[in-house]
Amino acid sequence: MTTAAxxxxxxxxxxxxxxxxxxxxxxxxxxxxxxxxxxxxxAVQTRVVLLALPLTNNWGERKANRLVETLEGLPVVPVDVEAQQRYVALSAWGRRTGHAIGQPAQVADRWIAATALAHDLELATQDGHFDGIPDLKRLPAV
Incomplete structure (x- = not known):
């Protein structure tokens, strides 16, 4: 049986x-x-990181095209005003508290967390630096 969640x-x-x-x-x-x-x-950030893989890893045309085709079927959540506001708040909170998400190297993951928060989405991740972010809903990692 499928649940609402x-x-x-x-x-x-x-x-x-x-x-x-x-x-x-x-x-x-x-x-x-x-x-x-x-x-x-x-999130937009995930899409661009994945689209860069063929270029940075010298993939062949067939493998690169397969990835692009797969990504075309995967909805991208927009970076809207709410996500921007969440990003700003999350950046300030992370720096103020010393949380890992506030570190300069975590720009893309701050955007991903802000996107999840803005759209009230559960996040599927294995990255520990998402731990402890207020109101962020995470699926249990595998």
């Missing part, structure tokens, strides 16, 4: 999207099973 979209973090779309092996199988039946969406 299972029909709500899940924002897939870049690391999980990479496991599911690019890599092979145990993590791919575990996440695919864990998210089976869920509506998956990605």
């Amino acid at each position: 299972q029909t709500r979209p899940v924002l897939v973090d870049t690391n999980v999207a990479s496991y599911m779309l690019v890599r092979s092996g145990e993590q791919r199988a575990l996440w695919s099973e864990h998210l089976l039946g869920r509506v998956l969406v990605i």
